[in-house]
Amino acid sequence: MIELSDVRKVFPARRGAAEVVAVDGVSLSVADGEFAGVVGPSGSGKSTLARLVNLLERPTSGGVTVDGQVLTDLDADGVRRARRTVGMVFQHFNLLDSRTAAGNVEHPLELAGVGKAERRRRVAELLDLVGLGDRHASRPAQLSGGQKQRVAIARALAARPKVLLCDEATSALDPTSTTGVLDLLRQVRTELGLTVLLITHEMAVVRAVCDSAVLLDRGRVVDGGPLSEVLTRPHSPLAAQLLPAPPVAGATGDLIRVTVTESAPEGRVLRTLAGDLGLDVEVVGGSVETVAGRRFGRLLLSVTGDDGRLDAALHRLRDGGSLVERAASGDEPPPWQEQEEPAPEPNREPDEPRFLDAPDVQR
Numbered sequence: 001m002i003e004l005s006d007v008r009k010v011f012p013a014r015r016g017a018a019e020v021v022a023v024d025g026v027s028l029s030v031a032d033g034e035f036a037g038v039v040g041p042s043g044s045g046k047s048t049l050a051r052l053v054n055l056l057e058r059p060t061s062g063g064v065t066v067d068g069q070v071l072t073d074l075d076a077d078g079v080r081r082a083r084r085t086v087g088m089v090f091q092h093f094n095l096l097d098s099r100t101a102a103g104n105v106e107h108p109l110e111l112a113g114v115g116k117a118e119r120r121r122r123v124a125e126l127l128d129l130v131g132l133g134d135r136h137a138s139r140p141a142q143l144s145g146g147q148k149q150r151v152a153i154a155r156a157l158a159a160r161p162k163v164l165l166c167d168e169a170t171s172a173l174d175p176t177s178t179t180g181v182l183d184l185l186r187q188v189r190t191e192l193g194l195t196v197l198l199i200t201h202e203m204a205v206v207r208a209v210c211d212s213a214v215l216l217d218r219g220r221v222v223d224g225g226p227l228s229e230v231l232t233r234p235h236s237p238l239a240a241q242l243l244p245a246p247p248v249a250g251a252t253g254d255l256i257r258v259t260v261t262e263s264a265p266e267g268r269v270l271r272t273l274a275g276d277l278g279l280d281v282e283v284v285g286g287s288v289e290t291v292a293g294r295r296f297g298r299l300l301l302s303v304t305g306d307d308g309r310l311d312a313a314l315h316r317l318r319d320g321g322s323l324v325e326r327a328a329s330g331d332e333p334p335p336w337q338e339q340e341e342p343a344p345e346p347n348r349e350p351d352e353p354r355f356l357d358a359p360d361v362q363r
C-alpha cells in the first residue's frame with residue numbers, strides 16, 4: 001500500500017530562478033494490488049510525485065508510507081533498505097549498455113549481496129517471466145524498445161518489490177510494444193500481487209490498465225478515484241480527459257451528450273428516446289471504450305421533438321442512471337485544457353481527442 005499524506009515538495013530558488021512548489025499538499029492512498037495512474041499536464045508534478053514515493057526526493061513536509069513503513073521517519077540507511085520494496089521503471093529504460101540483458105537484471109541482486117547461484121536462478125526466472133528467456137546474452141543495443149523495457153521491468157522486480165513505480169514507461173514505445181508492456185505490467189501485478197503507480201500523459205494507457213487515477217494540476221490533486229466512479233461523476237475533469245467526447249462543431253438540432261455504462265448501455269438509451277418517447281434521434285458522434293475492464297462511452301445525439309418530450313427524455317435517462325448533458329455548439333473547453341501540452345516525443349502516439357465538458361452536467 002502507498003500512502004501520501006499532505007506531501008509538499010518545494011525546490012528552493014537557485015541561480016536567479018524562483019523556488020518551485022512541485023507538489024503542493026498531495027494526499028493519496030493506493031491499496032494493495034491496485035493499479036493506479038497519475039496524469040496531468042507537463043510540469044504538474046507527476047514525476048516528482050513518483051520520486052517522492054521511493055524517497056528519491058525527500059518531501060519538504062508530509063508523510064510517505066509504503067507497505068506499512070513510514071519512509072519519511074527513516075534515516076538514510078533505512079531509506080536505502082526500504083527502497084528495495086519499491087521497483088522503478090523509466091521512460092528511457094536506464095539500462096547499462098555494457099551489460100547483457102541478464103547482467104542488467106543481475107545488477108541489483110549483486111548490489112544487495114545475493115550469492116551467485118541464487119542470482120543466476122533468479123535472473124533466469126525473471127527473464128522467463130518477461131518473455132525474454134531466449135535473450136539472456138543480448139545487449140541493450142541488440143534489443144527493441146519493448147524488449148529493453150521488459151529487461152527494465154525484470155530488473156525492477158529483481159529485489160521482489162511490493163510496489164512498482166512506472167514513470168512514462170511506455171511513452172518511448174510504438175503502439176504494439178506499448179500494448180505488450182502494458183499487458184506484462186497487468187500480468188506481473190496479478191501474479192506477484194504488486195501495487196502499481198503509473199505516471200503517464202497517455203489517457204489510452206490509463207484506460208487500458210488502471211483501476212484508479214488522479215489528475216494533478218500545478219502540484220495538486222484536482223480529481224481522482226476509481227475509474228468507474230470518475231467516469232460517471234458530473235463535472236469530472238479527469239473523466240473529460242479519459243473519455244473522448246464527440247465534438248459538437250457543425251452539429252445542429254437539440255444536442256445531448258449521454259455517458260453510457262454497462263448498466264445504462266447505448267441500446268437502452270436509444271430505445272428510451274426513439275422507442276418509448278417517439279423522438280427522432282440521430283447519432284451525431286460518439287465512442288465506446290473499455291475502461292478498467294468495463295464498457296463506457298459518450299454519445300452525441302441530435303434529438304428532434306417538442307420541448308416537453310425532450311425534457312421528459314432527459315429525466316427518463318437520468319432516472320435510468322445515465323449521465324446526461326445538453327450540448328451546444330458554443331461549448332468552451334474548461335480552463336485546464338488550455339494549458340500548454342508537453343512537447344511530443346519521438347514515437348509518441350498522437351494526442352488523444354479531448355472531451356469538451358459542458359457546464360450543465362447533471363444526473
Ligand SMILES: Nc1ncnc2c1ncn2[C@@H]1O[C@H](COP(=O)(O)OP(=O)(O)OP(=O)(O)O)[C@@H](O)[C@H]1O
Nearest residue numbers: 011020022040041042043044045046047048049342
Ligand atoms: N530538481 C528540480 N529542481 C527544480 N525544479 C524542479 C526539479 N524537478 C522538477 N522541478 C520542477 O517541478 C515542477 C514539476 O516537475 P515534474 O517533472 O514533476 O512535472 P511532470 O508533471 O512530471 O512534467 P512532464 O510531464 O513534463 O515530465 C516543474 O515546474 C519542474 O520544472
